[in-house]
Amino acid sequence: MTTKRWRRIEELFLAAGELPRAEQENYVRGATASDPEMQRQLLAMLKHAGSAPDRIARAIESVAEAVVPVDSWHGRRFGPYRIVREIGRGGMGLVFEASRDDDEYFKRVALKVAPDWRDIASLRERFRHERQILAQLEHHNIARFLDGGTQNGIPYFAMEYVEGVPITGYCAALPIRDRLELFCQVCAAVHYAHQSLVVHRDLKPANILVNEEGVPKLLDFGIAKLLTPDLDSGSTMTGMMLWTPDYASPEQVRGRPVTTRTDVYSLGLILYELLSGKRAQQADTSSALALDRSICESEPPAAGLDRDLESIVRMAIRKEPEKRYGSAADLGADLRRYLERKPVRARAGNWAYKAGKSVRRHRFGVAAGALVAASLIAGVISTIHQARRAERRFEQVRKLANTFVFDVHDSVAFLPGSTAARKIIVQTALTYLENLRDDAAGDAALERELAAAYERIGNVQGAPASSNLGDSKGALASYQRAEGLLTPLVQVGDRAARRQLASVDSRLGTLHMAMGETKPALESYGRAQSLLRGLLEESPRDRVLLDLSGENYSETTRALFTLGDFRAAGEAARASMELARRLSQMNPSDPVNRNRLSVAFSNMGRAQLGEGKIEEAAKSFGEAVKLRESLSRDEPNNKEYRRFLMVGYGSLGDVLGGRPDENLGDVAGAAAAYEKAVQIAESLAASDSVDRKAQFDLSSAYQRFASLLVNDPKTAKQALEGLEKARRINRALQVQDPDNYRYRFSALVIDREAGEALDNMGRSREAVERLEAARAVAQALISGPNGSAAKYERQVIELRLARIRARTKHGLTDSPC
DSSP states (O other): OOHHHHHHHHHHHHHHHTSOHHHHHHHHHHHTTTOHHHHHHHHHHHHHHHTHHHHHHHHHHHHHHHHSOSSOOTTOEETTEEEEEEEEEETTEEEEEEEEESSSOEEEEEEEEOOOOTTOHHHHHHHHHHHHHHHTOOOTTBOOEEEEEEETTEEEEEEEOOOEEEHHHHHTTSOHHHHHHHHHHHHHHHHHHHHTTEEOSOOOGGGEEEETTSOEEEOOOTTOEESSTTTOOOOOOTTOOOSOGGGOOHHHHTTOOOOHHHHHHHHHHHHHHHHHSSOSOOOOTTSHHHHHHHHHTOOOOOOSOOHHHHHHHHHHTOSSGGGSOSSHHHHHHHHHHHHTTOOOGGGTTOHHHHHHHHHHHTHHHHHHHHHHHHTTOTTHHHHHHHHHHHHHHHHHHHHHHHIIIIIIHHHHTTSTTOHHHHHHHHHHHHHHHHHHHGGGTTOHHHHHHHHHHHHHHHHHHHOTTSOOOSOHHHHHHHHHHHHHHHHHHHHTTOHHHHHHHHHHHHHHHHHHHHTTOHHHHHHHHHHHHHHHHHHHHHOTTOHHHHHHHHHHHHHHHHHHHHHTOHHHHHHHHHHHHHHHHHHHHHOTTOHHHHHHHHHHHHHHHHHHHHTTOHHHHHHHHHHHHHHHHHHHHHOTTOHHHHHHHHHHHHHHHIIIIISTTSSOSOHHHHHHHHHHHHHHHHHHHHHOTTOHHHHHHHHHHHHHHHHHHTTOTTTHHHHHHHHHHHHHHHHHHHHHOTTOHHHHHHHHHHHHHHHHHHHHTTOHHHHHHHHHHHHHHHHHHTTSTTHHHHHHHHHHHHHHHHHHHHHTTTSOOOOOO
C-alpha cells in the first residue's frame, strides 16, 4: 500500500469517526464509491473500532481487579506517611502525594508503593532495587530519596515531591539558548548517575520535570541498571517491555548490552524534541518486526536546525552505540561549545569549518596575523580578490533574500488567494538566509533578518488573525525560532531587536489564544508590552511602535475578556483606544490608522459588554462597522479589511439580538448583520482554498447565524442546514490540525446547537445522539486550557437531555415539542 493511499484511508477513517455510528457507513460508501477495496478496508476498520471502547474497558477492569486492591488508597499509612492522592502509576508501582504527619514534623512527599502483587516476587525485588539506587544518588537535578520501609509486607519509599511540568512543555516558549542551558543541567544529572554506576534506561520528557524555579529534576529509576555485576544481574523480565518505545534505543529493542550510551541515545531524542517540537522516533508496536524497523532502521527527518546543532543531535542518536557520544557529559560539553560559538565535536575533522569558527571568535587577532603574513605570502593578492568576490556574492544573496521577505511578500500579503504564494516566497528567502548564517556568525543584522523571515513564515503557517495554512504547531516553532534569535541580541542592548521581539511576542500571544492557552498568551502580551513601553519612552511619536502597542492592547483585551476579568479588559481596551486616537490624529486619512481605530472601537465594545453596558457596546460596534465599511469601499481587494468588516458584522449581530441574555432584542437587525457576515465569509473562503483562517471564519459565520434561529421551531430547520455546513468545514479543519483547540471547541458548540435544532424540529432520537456526542467532546475538553467554558457547555447539554428524557419517559419519540 502506498503512503498516499494510506493517508487517504486514514483521513476518511478519522472523518467517519466524527460522525454518529448510524451515519458512518453511508459516509464511507459515498466517499469510496469508485474504490471497492478501500471501501471494504474502511468498513472493516470502523466495525473493529466500534467495539474497541468496550473491549478496552473490560481489559482494564480485569487487570485492575487482578493487581490493585479494590479499596481506596486515600488515607492509608505507610510508616509515618499518609496518602493524600494518587499522582501516577506504572508497571513498577503506584506514586502518591503523601504527607508526613507524625509527631516529628510535617512534610509533603512523593510516596512510591510497590503494587500488591504478592505472587510476582521479581517485581517486588525490582522495586527494592530502585529504592537502593535512589538512596545512593545525591544531586541537585535528581529527585532526592528521603526514606523507605515495608508496611504489611508491601515495600515503599518516600522521595522529594517535585511539582513541575515535563521539560518539553516547559521549554515550548523558551528561546533556543535557554532550552540548551536547561538541557545541559539534565546531561550533568545523567552523567552523575553514570558516575555512580547507574544507567537510567527510561529517559523521556515525562521523567524530567521542571519546577517553578526552573530547575529540572530527573525522576523514576524504576528500571535503572547498576553497572556493577554484584549489585545488578542485568536481567530483564521476560516478555515485559519496561522501557518507553518512543524513547528506547536500538540495543534495548534487540536485547543487546545496555551502557551509558543507551541513555545518551534517549537524551538525543529528547533534545531533538526540545528543539524541533516533534518526536524524533515514532515506535510502531504493532509487531516485533515493526518495532525493530521503526527504531533500529528508521531515521528521523531533519530537525530544521543550523548545521552545528543538527550535527550534535545526529551524533547523539546514531543507531550504533560506539558512534554516539561516549557519555552524557560529552553531549553536554558539545552543547556548551555550540553556545560559546566554538567548533563542535560532532563536526570534527573538517579543517575549513574549524578555521572558520576560530576566525569568527578571534577576528581581530586573525586580522593582525594576516597583515604580518601578507608581507611573506606572494599569493595574498589573489586570496584578497577571491574574498572580495565572496563578500560581494554574500551581499547579493542577502539583498535578494530581503527583497523576497520584505518587498515581494508584503506586496501580495493582502491579495485574495495569496496564502500559498506567501509561504513559497518567505520559505525561499529563509533558505537563502540560512545558507548565509554559518558564514556570518555574530552578524546581528543577519540574525535580525533571519528572525524577520521566521516571523513571516509563522504568520503564513498559522497567525490566527490573518490568512494562514492552519499549521498551529509549525507557527509556534517558527515564532520561537525568531524569539531565540532575537533574545540574545536584546540582552546586549540591540534596539532594533527589541522592536522585532515585541512583535514576535505579541504574535506568540495571539497564537496561544487560538490554541486555548490563555495564561501563556497573557504572559507573551505582557513581555511585548514591557518592551514597547521602554521603546515608546525613547520614541513617543514612533507610529510603528504606537500601532504595535495598540494592537497588543487589543489582543490583551480579548484574552482578559475570555478569562472574565472585565475590569482589566476595560483598562486594556481604553489604552488601545487612546493609542488609536493618537495615530488617527497624526494622519486621519491613513487606512492603517482608520483600521486600528475600528479595532479599538470593537474591543471597547467587548469590554463594555463585559461590564453590562449593552447600549454603549452596540454604539461602539456600530462605529467599528462604519469605519470598516468605508475601508472596504476604498480598497475592495484588501481581504484583511473585508475580514475585519465580517467580524464587525458578527459582533454587531451579537449585541443586537444574538448574544443570550445580553442583547437589545433586535432579532431582525441581528439577522441582517449575520447575513452580511456570511456573504463576506463565503467570498473570502472561495477566493483562497488553502486559507484555513478563511475556512474557519466561514464555519463560525454559519454557526453564528444558525444560533439565532435554533430555538424557534419555525426556523430550526434553516438553523440545522447552516450548522451542517459549519460542521463539514470544521471537521475538515480538524483532520488537518487535530490539536487546534478552537476547532475542537467549535465542534462541541455546533453539535450542541444541532441537537437543540433537532429537538425543536421534533426529531428527538437524533437530537439525543447529537447532544451525547457533544457531551463527550465537552467532557474531553474540561481538562483543557478553557475548561470552565467546556464545563458550562456540558451543563447546558445535560439540562437539555434531561428535558428531552422527562418529556419522553416511555421511550424517545419523534414528536414536535
